[in-house]
Amino acid sequence: MDEKFLKPYSPNETEDRIYKMWEDSGFFNPDICLAKNITADDSETFSIVLPPPNVTGTLHMGHAAMLAIEDIMVRYHRMKGHQTLWLPGTDHAAIATQTKVEKILQKEKTNRHELGREKFLERVEKFAQESHDTIANQMRKMGSSVDWSREAFTLDKKREVAVRTAFKKMYDEELIYRGHRIVNWDPKGQTTISDDEIVRKEETTKFYYLKYGPFTIGTSRPETKFGDKYVVMHPDDKRYAKYKEGQTIDLEWINGPITATIIKDEAIDMEFGTGVMTITPWHDATDFGIAERHNLDKEQVIDEYGKLLPIAQEFAGIKISIARDQIVEKLQNKGLVERIDDGYVHNIATAERTGGIIEPQIKEQWFVAVNKKFVIPHSEIEGIPSGSETTLKELMLATVRKGQIDIIPERFERVYFDWIENLHDWCISRQIWYGHRIPVWYHENKCVPIEGREDDVSKCIKTIVSESKPKCEHCDAEYTQDTDTLDTWFSSGLWTFSTLGWPEETSDLKKFHPTTILETGYDIIFFWVARMILMTTYLLGTIPFKTVYMHGLVRDSKGIKMSKSLGNVIDPLDMTEKYGADATRLSLIIGTGPGNDTRLSEDKIRAYKKFANKLWNISRFIFENTEDTTYDANFSEYTEDDAKIKAELSDIITDITRDIENYRFYLAGEKLYHYAWHNLADTILEESKEILITGDANTVSSRKQLLLDILKKLLLVLHPFTPFVTEEIWSSFPQETKQLLLVEKWPNQ
RNA sequence: GGGCGAUUAGCUCAGUUGGUAGAGCAGUGCUUUUACACAGCAAAGGCCACAGGUUCGAAUCCUGUAUCGCCCACCA
Numbered sequence: 001m002d003e004k005f006l007k008p009y010s011p012n013e014t015e016d017r018i019y020k021m022w023e024d025s026g027f028f029n030p031d032i033c034l035a036k037n038i039t040a041d042d043s044e045t046f047s048i049v050l051p052p053p054n055v056t057g058t059l060h061m062g063h064a065a066m067l068a069i070e071d072i073m074v075r076y077h078r079m080k081g082h083q084t085l086w087l088p089g090t091d092h093a094a095i096a097t098q099t100k101v102e103k104i105l106q107k108e109k110t111n112r113h114e115l116g117r118e119k120f121l122e123r124v125e126k127f128a129q130e131s132h133d134t135i136a137n138q139m140r141k142m143g144s145s146v147d148w149s150r151e152a153f154t155l156d157k158k159r160e161v162a163v164r165t166a167f168k169k170m171y172d173e174e175l176i177y178r179g180h181r182i183v184n185w186d187p188k189g190q191t192t193i194s195d196d197e198i199v200r201k202e203e204t205t206k207f208y209y210l211k212y213g214p215f216t217i218g219t220s221r222p223e224t225k226f227g228d229k230y231v232v233m234h235p236d237d238k239r240y241a242k243y244k245e246g247q248t249i250d251l252e253w254i255n256g257p258i259t260a261t262i263i264k265d266e267a268i269d270m271e272f273g274t275g276v277m278t279i280t281p282w283h284d285a286t287d288f289g290i291a292e293r294h295n296l297d298k299e300q301v302i303d304e305y306g307k308l309l310p311i312a313q314e315f316a317g318i319k320i321s322i323a324r325d326q327i328v329e330k331l332q333n334k335g336l337v338e339r340i341d342d343g344y345v346h347n348i349a350t351a352e353r354t355g356g357i358i359e360p361q362i363k364e365q366w367f368v369a370v371n372k373k374f375v376i377p378h379s380e381i382e383g384i385p386s387g388s389e390t391t392l393k394e395l396m397l398a399t400v401r402k403g404q405i406d407i408i409p410e411r412f413e414r415v416y417f418d419w420i421e422n423l424h425d426w427c428i429s430r431q432i433w434y435g436h437r438i439p440v441w442y443h444e445n446k447c448v449p450i451e452g453r454e455d456d457v458s459k460c461i462k463t464i465v466s467e468s469k470p471k472c473e474h475c476d477a478e479y480t481q482d483t484d485t486l487d488t489w490f491s492s493g494l495w496t497f498s499t500l501g502w503p504e505e506t507s508d509l510k511k512f513h514p515t516t517i518l519e520t521g522y523d524i525i526f527f528w529v530a531r532m533i534l535m536t537t538y539l540l541g542t543i544p545f546k547t548v549y550m551h552g553l554v555r556d557s558k559g560i561k562m563s564k565s566l567g568n569v570i571d572p573l574d575m576t577e578k579y580g581a582d583a584t585r586l587s588l589i590i591g592t593g594p595g596n597d598t599r600l601s602e603d604k605i606r607a608y609k610k611f612a613n614k615l616w617n618i619s620r621f622i623f624e625n626t627e628d629t630t631y632d633a634n635f636s637e638y639t640e641d642d643a644k645i646k647a648e649l650s651d652i653i654t655d656i657t658r659d660i661e662n663y664r665f666y667l668a669g670e671k672l673y674h675y676a677w678h679n680l681a682d683t684i685l686e687e688s689k690e691i692l693i694t695g696d697a698n699t700v701s702s703r704k705q706l707l708l709d710i711l712k713k714l715l716l717v718l719h720p721f722t723p724f725v726t727e728e729i730w731s732s733f734p735q736e737t738k739q740l741l742l743v744e745k746w747p748n749q
Numbered sequence: 750g751g752g753c754g755a756u757u758a759g760c761u762c763a764g765u766u767g768g769u770a771g772a773g774c775a776g777u778g779c780u781u782u783u784a785c786a787c788a789g790c791a792a793a794g795g796c797c798a799c800a801g802g803u804u805c806g807a808a809u810c811c812u813g814u815a816u817c818g819c820c821c822a823c824c825a
Contacts, residue, residue: 008787182823200822207825219825232825272824279825286823346824360823411753418752418821522820553819591762591772596754597819599761606787607773614785621784655765664765670772685784 001623002732009616011580011609015724019140022727027743029147030083038743039083046077047085047512049496050146051520051528052154054093055131056100059138061554061588061600062521064572067142068585069551069665070519074145075720076660079746085512087499088139088146090132092155094435094488095197099189099353101127101434117433124434128155141576142585143723145742150508152499154491155436162498163491164439166539171440175369175392175538176428182281182288183363183427184349187306188356191431192365194487195424196526198358200347207344208328209274211336213251213260218273220344222327223320226254226312227299228278232290235264237275254331255313265290283360302359320359366429366438366484368392370534378541386541395537396420396530405533407548408663409595412522419526428487435485441470443477493531496544515545522550522595549663552597554588575605582722583608589721590669611673612725615718618681619729622707625692629701631708631735639699642706645684649675649710653717653747660720669721676714684710708734713747 026032033039048070053063070086078084098112101124105111112120132153139146152159170176183192209216215231231249233240247262260278267290268275281291281298291298303309308323310316315323331337349358370392379386381395382402397420399405400413407413429438470479491498496515500508514536520528529548536544575584586608592598638646652675659668684707691703712733719726719741730741738744 005784008785217825221825267823267825269824277825284823284825286825289823347822415753415820422822526821587773593763596762601761601774603774604761610785610787613787617785617788619784624784659765662765666763667765670763673772681784682790689782689784 001620001627005616005620005623005732009613009725009728011582011612011724012577014728015141015143015576015581018724018727019143022145022740022742023140023148025740025742027078027740028086028145029149030085033078033743034083038739039078039081041083043081043083045083045085045511045516046074047087047515048074048517048519049499049515050086050088050144051518051524052089052091052152052492052495053135054096055090055128055135056093056096057131058134059572061570061572061575063138064142064575064584065551065554065588065592065598066519066521067139067144068588069549071142071144071585071723072589072660072665072720073517073519075723075742076746078145078742079716079719079744081745083511085150085508086144086146087150087152087512088136088144088148089152089154089495089499090128090135091492092128092153092435092488094430094485095189095191095193095353095432096488097124097128097131098432098434112433120433138573141573141581143581145723150499154488154495158501159491159494159498160436162494162502163436163486165503166494166535167439167486167490169539170368173374175372175374176366177369178364178366180362180364181367181425181427182285182360183365184351184358185304185361185363186351186354186356187304187359189351189354189432190304192363192427192429193351193353193358194427194489197352198349199352201350202345203348204343204345207341208331209338209340210331211338212253212276212278213249215276216274216338217276217278219277220346221324222331223308223312223315223324224280224283224301225278226308226315227282227301228253228280229258229260230263230291230294230296231260231276231278232263232265232268233276234266234268234270237268237270239275252334252336254327254334254336261296263290263294263296265293282362285360288360288362298362300362302361304361306357306359365427366486368426368428368534370423370425376538376541379537380542381537392534392538393420393423396423396533399533399537399543404543405546405548408550409593412525412548412550412595416525416530420530426487428490429482429484430487431483432485435488436491438482438484438486440482441479442482443475443479489527489531492528493535494539496532496536497540502540513540514543517547517549518545519549519551521553523553525550550595552592552595555597555599570600570602575602579605579609580612580724582612582725586611586669586673586721589665590673592666594663611677612722614677614681615714615722615725615729618676618685619711619732621685622711623732623734625688626704626708626734629704629708629734631712631733632705633709633735635702635705635709637698637702638706639702642702645706646709648679649713653713656717657746665721672714672718672721676718680710680714715741716744716747719744 022028027038030039034041050070051066053059074084074086102112115123167176184195184198186193205220207218207220208222209218210222212231217231219225233243243262245262245264249260249262250257251260267286268277279287279290280301281287281296282300283302299311301309301311302320306320308315308318308320315327328337350356351358373389373391375387375389376384377386379388381398382404383398384390384395397417400407400416407416494502497509497513500506500513502509518529532544536542572584583605587600587605652671656668656671688703688707692700695703715726715730727741
């Protein structure tokens with residue numbers, strides 16, 4: 001017996017060595033498995049892309065859980081002999097990463113404007129590179145069997161080609177447009193953000209009732225009211241029936257007399273306040289909608305930094321947060337304040353990444369039109385035949401509704417539908433520097449007027465895929481590139497196929513796309529899952545994946561979301577260091593149903609370290625007692641009792657295999673734990689002590705073969721869950737020819 | 750305002766198609782018997798939130814109630 005079994009199992013001395021062995025073998029790469037006849041070229045494929053972690057720092061326990069679940073699937077399929085690809089990568093996470101670096105700069109008493117675009121980007125790239133290296137190391141520590149040779153980054157050269165190609169196609173087909181729309185402006189981050197990047201926070205403020213001519217209007221934001229010259233009420237509101245649409249009324253307002261115009265619109269809630277409101281179309285989405293419907297003037301009141309504009313006269317240049325009280329005081333002096341309510345509770349919109357309070361603004365931005373009809377030339381989407389007219393929204397709905405894509409657990413399908421049904425056009429331009437720059441170039445000569453498109457009327461415009469600076473083919477003018485960058489999810493949306501070489505028609509793309517499964521957290525179902533479905537159905541006419549498996553969030557032992565600022569983060573590296581990767585993985589799998597949040601404590605991880613040691617000692621016992629024996633897979637002289645035990649294990653493996661196929665990893669893990677500890681160790685090993693001493697020759701040899709057989713199968717079936725300790729034990733297993741456990745075949749029964 | 754989830758041993762959670770409940774930690778007792786003292790074994794601990802219903806049988810399915818949590822939403 002190998003001397004190493006005389007000491008307790010030591011993950012630290014084992015894991016790095018084992019991972020290197022795996023990596024050197026090349027078997028993480030499906031091409032090498034084919035070349036070395038590990039898999040047959042007609043075997044089925046299993047492919048999965050790693051949800052690329054943001055290069056904003058380090059991986060947390062949630063990532064560790066994700067890696068564990070995906071690695072179980074991947075190792076299982078590889079052992080089944082399938083052509084198995086797990087494709088790793090990282091995400092540049094535009095706003096998140098830029099914000100992070102800006103915070104570092106702030107500590108150094110400088111900022112991005114002082115550095116300039118180029119220098120700043122160098123700085124971000126350096127930070128991103130360091131984060132990437134940390135992440136790659138953490139993934140290795142967790143035992144993730146990803147194919148490093150295919151690693152991708154959402155902002156590398158190949159992905160840039162994919163992004164530009166996608167953008168150009170969408171632009172050419174008018175599904176991307178540029179227009180003046182009301183957007184979510186983050187005064188802190190100095191950029192627009194999409195609806196999904198908003199976090200609403202409850203706030204209690206005062207609510208003001210102001211006299212507006214014959215009306216009383218309610219508002220929580222008097223500082224926006226300077227330009228309000230439309231007063232709106234519901235067409236069915238009997239209280240205001242005597243006022244007619246378009247009627248004008250002269251009245252005294254904040255900075256003097258104005259003429260207000262009556263508007264009737266159904267967006268008004270008759271129950272709320274007085275049922276009358278004035279509108280500020282430049283700074284409110286509802287008001288903007290009303291103004292659009294009635295073709296009203298829109299005026300900007302607040303600038304990009306949250307300061308009042310000259311329309312506010314003496315208040316111009318003052319921050320709105322400060323101006324409010326001063327304005328109310330003036331209104332009071334003029335006798336325009338009817339009353340003020342305290343304790344008005346409402347939700348304010350803040351930017352997820354910077355925490356800035358969103359100020360809606362009308363801006364010229366790039367959008368993806370989700371409701372615009374177009375003809376899809378090639379479609380494998382059920383219910384949407386090739387050549388038919390459809391919309392991006394319909395494509396997104398059809399895939400899940402028709403069951404072409406399954407979401408696990410099923411309840412998230414409803415969440416998905418609700419979101420899509422309420423989806424507005426997607427604002428994809430960001431006024432930040434880090435990210436894919438919008439591949440659109442302009443010059444001002446207007447040499448070739450293009451008609452019919454709002455975004456083409458003022459400038460000569462060109463979208464290109466190549467990187468070089470274009471020259472106008474009509475006049476000699478040089479183009480300059482749009483300064484905005486793309487929403488990070490635009491590039492992540494292409495992930496399942498941009499990683500496989502698209503737009504080139506690579507063999508990888510043919511073989512591995514659509515991917516088998518997407519495994520990710522339920523918190524990014526909108527951000528990412530929906531965008532991937534949008535991009536893939538549109539650009540490829542197919543689905544990005546057949547199944548979506550959603551895992552929950554990993555919280556601390558008190559159920560609070562882990563975050564650095566709270567200091568309750570458990571670092572997976574610390575845990576693998578203390579208890580080993582196998583223990584860390586098991587603790588994240590067992591006791592966690594799909595889509596459910598899980599609480600993690602160190603105790604739980606420690607418990608599974610004991611399990612690894614238990615396996616170690618089980619092996620020690622078996623090896624000690626079979627030192628004169630070589631495992632014979634075809635041994636047929638089992639005693640009746642032993643044959644029965646063999647059959648029982650066979651049933652359990654069948655059961656566990658079914659659990660894995662049905663994504664019930666938590667059950668499979670628990671059953672294996674239970675079998676190893678309570679069947680094998682407590683019962684079978686205990687009775688074997690007696691049998692091996694007192695039994696006759698046939699009984700003893702049967703029992704020895706049985707023990708080896710059970711151990712082998714247990715190692716095989718446990719390998720996806722606890723890859724390191726099983727591989728290490730396997731290296732001492734008395735079988736004449738064997739390969740790495742990584743590529744041994746999954747037991748049939 | 751709409752939707753979803755949770756409620757099971759002192760604590761944190763499992764419980765796959767309905768067959769009278771399991772893991773870890775904590776606590777109790779026993780054991781150094783050569784696989785395991787970074788230990789093992791054993792016992793103890795639960796009207797499975799509450800109230801109805803379906804069923805031969807419900808933690809599991811249905812209805813309602815309560816508490817907690819999450820997500821979504823352009824009531825100014």
